[in-house]
Amino acid sequence: MSKVAIIGTGTWGIALANMLSENHQVKAWSAIPEEIEYIQKYHKHPKLKDVHIFESIELSLDLSQTLDDVEVIVMAVPSVFVRQTTQKIVPYLKKEHIIVDVAKGMEAKTLMTMSEIIYSEISSQMEFEYGHIVALSGPTHAEEVSIGLPSTIVSASTNENIAKRVQDIFTTPYMRVYTNQDIKGVEVCGSMKNIIALAAGISHGLGYGDNAIAALVTRGIHEISRLGIAMGCSIHTFYGLAGLGDLVVTCTSKNSRNNQCGTFIGQGYEVSEAIQKVGMVVEGINALDAAELLSVRYHVELPIIRAVYDVVKFGLNPKVSVQRLFQRRSKSEIPFSILELVHENMEMKNKRGVKMKRVITYGTFDLLHYGHINLLRRAKALGDYLIVALSTDEFVKLQKYKDCYFSYAERKSLLEAMRYVDLVIPEENWDQKKKIVNNIILMFL
Numbered sequence: 124m125s126k127v128a129i130i131g132t133g134t135w136g137i138a139l140a141n142m143l144s145e146n147h148q149v150k151a152w153s154a155i156p157e158e159i160e161y162i163q164k165y166h167k168h169p170k171l172k173d174v175h176i177f178e179s180i181e182l183s184l185d186l187s188q189t190l191d192d193v194e195v196i197v198m199a200v201p202s203v204f205v206r207q208t209t210q211k212i213v214p215y216l217k218k219e220h221i222i223v224d225v226a227k228g229m230e231a232k233t234l235m236t237m238s239e240i241i242y243s244e245i246s247s248q249m250e251f252e253y254g255h256i257v258a259l260s261g262p263t264h265a266e267e268v269s270i271g272l273p274s275t276i277v278s279a280s281t282n283e284n285i286a287k288r289v290q291d292i293f294t295t296p297y298m299r300v301y302t303n304q305d306i307k308g309v310e311v312c313g314s315m316k317n318i319i320a321l322a323a324g325i326s327h328g329l330g331y332g333d334n335a336i337a338a339l340v341t342r343g344i345h346e347i348s349r350l351g352i353a354m355g356c357s358i359h360t361f362y363g364l365a366g367l368g369d370l371v372v373t374c375t376s377k378n379s380r381n382n383q384c385g386t387f388i389g390q391g392y393e394v395s396e397a398i399q400k401v402g403m404v405v406e407g408i409n410a411l412d413a414a415e416l417l418s419v420r421y422h423v424e425l426p427i428i429r430a431v432y433d434v435v436k437f438g439l440n441p442k443v444s445v446q447r448l449f450q451r452r453s454k455s456e457i458p459f460s461i462l463e464l465v466h467e468n469m470e471m472k473n474k475r476g477v478k479m480k481r482v483i484t485y486g487t488f489d490l491l492h493y494g495h496i497n498l499l500r501r502a503k504a505l506g507d508y509l510i511v512a513l514s515t516d517e518f519v520k521l522q523k524y525k526d527c528y529f530s531y532a533e534r535k536s537l538l539e540a541m542r543y544v545d546l547v548i549p550e551e552n553w554d555q556k557k558k559i560v561n562n563i564i565l566m567f568l
Contacts, residue, residue: 124148125292128193130208132158132182134170134403135225136199138269140180142295150181152189159184170403174269190215195223195292197259198241201404202228202314205237209244218250223257223278223289227313231412234420236310254282257289258306260313261364262372264379268298275299277365279309301364308356312347312366316373317407318414318428319343320381323374325434325441327382328389339427340367340374346425350414352552353421353521359554381407385431394435411435421521426451480506485550487514489527491537503543511538512550522553 125147129140132153140151153159159182161169166176183189190196190212200208205226222245224237235243238256245251261276268274278293278300280286286302294300303309319339326335347370348361360366373379384405387397398405411432418425430448433439484502488495488511503509514523516531527534535547 125195126150126193127195127197127292128152128189129197129199130186130189130212131199131201132162132168133199133201134168134265134269136197137162137168137171137176138174138265139197139199139225139293141174141177141269142271142298143293144177144179145295147292148181149179150183150189150193152183152186154184156184171266171269186211187215193220195221195289198222198224198226198237200226201409202226202230202237202406203404203409206230206240206244209241213245213248216245216249216251218252218255221255221257221285221288223259225259226406227260227310227317228406228410229310229314229413229417231416234413234416236307236314238306238310252282254280254285256280256306257286258309258313259289259293260309260369262368264372264376266378271297273297273299275301275364275368277301277303277309277363279303279306279365281306303360303363303365305357305360307354308351308360309365311351311354311356312361312369314406314410315347315350315414315428316343316366316370317381317405317410318431319347319370320373320379321385321388321405321407321435322427322431324379324382324385324387325389325431326385326445328386328391329441329445331445336374340371343374343427344370346427350417350421350423350425353423353517354417355522355553357554358552380405384408388434389441407431408435422517481508481510482506483510483512485512485514485556487519487523487527488534488538489519489529491534496541496543499538499541499543508545509543510546510548511544512555513538513547514550518551 127143127147127149129136129149129151132151140149143149162176163182166178167174168176196212198205198208222241224241226237229236230240238258241256242253257278257280259276259278263274263276274297276298278286278289281304283304290300290302323336323339326339344361344367348358351361352358373381376382380401380403384397384401387400388394398408414425414428415432426448430444434441434444482502482505513535516527519525519527538544538547
């Protein structure tokens with residue numbers, strides 16, 4: 124049994140308090156006296172009126188009392204209040220404390236994630252390890268968790284042992300917890316998916332159907348992952364629970380406040396009116412400024428997010444924003460051309476059963492010279508089929524910190540013209556090497 128403090132008694136904070144109190148000692152704090160008084164009097168939450176809140180939860184307006192003798196502190200306040208709330212808890216912190224953040228957002232002024240904000244405030248006052256901060260995120264609506272419906276979530280920290288500790292504490296018969304060390308990726312997913320959910324709501328408000336929602340989810344996760352990869356995150360995170368999982372539930376559920384807010388906007392309400400009708404914090408609105416700045420900083424195009432930005436910030440008619448999205452330049456969904464795929468398949472078919480040895484090498488190959496040619500000649504001599512993973516322009520600029528003389532398309536054409544090279548594929552991030560090698564191995568199992 125662990126001792127846990129929940130900072131914030133909104134719907135998510137109180138749902139987690141209820142869940143954790145089944146196996147742990149739980150305290151909960153709020154800065155809002157009326158909220159605490161209501162819960163103490165009725166053992167219910169104003170926004171979760173069908174849920175009985177367990178009497179074992181110790182409710183308080185006194186922060187020092189709430190944080191006294193606890194091991195885990197759960198930050199369950201809206202993202203815009205995370206910095207000032209962290210400042211309040213610092214005087215009561217110990218370096219062995221574990222802080223679990225469940226807010227989803229990014230700070231526009233600094234472009235920091237919630238864990239980075241928490242760490243910056245704590246580390247300026249005391250010695251504290253970043254690995255003791257965990258981002259808890261995934262497809263989990265408070266309305267379902269509070270009544271014990273099956274759910275899954277991700278415990279993310281740079282310290283794997285701390286992530287596993289939180290995994291153990293939050294695991295229940297109806298809550299399955301996974302771990303992930305890519306905390307930035309998990310937090311990027313948590314903040315950006317809310318904007319895509321606003322788009323899904325706007326689509327619903329305009330009267331569009333399931334086809335549009337499916338397109339928004341599919342292209343939305345591609346958009347978010349493109350930004351995350353440019354920021355140095357793992358591609359695997361974006362297609363896991365914190366990424367695709369959370370995006371699906373937020374874009375489709377009636378419990379999603381971002382979806383609700385977008386629906387009102389699509390129906391013609393002003394943004395301020397839509398937020399008021401939702402009656403709770405709409406994190407997608409708060410994340411828009413950060414998303415726009417991140418797009419500029421990392422030179423990543425975010426068309427859906429930009430469309431929502433124009434509707435919310437500049438009052439663009441939602442139907443016009445949809446027209447603009449559909450009028451964008453046509454493009455392929457996959458990075459390979461049909462000819463490349465056919466070539467690859469034919470090579471595989473011809474070599475099937477004769478233990479074809481595939482060789483892969485990586486590089487930028489800008490201003491191709493004899494050294495490059497010699498390298499490729501020797502690489503091809505090691506096997507039957509040579510794949511070159513060629514660094515994309517974005518990868519070279521943002522993660523290798525240099526510029527190319529020739530574009531990716533030009534460098535690719537030069538490599539394809541060489542008789543040693545069988546296939547050129549894009550290298551978009553550092554994490555791709557492991558993924559590609561695993562896929563090649565699987566082809567021959």
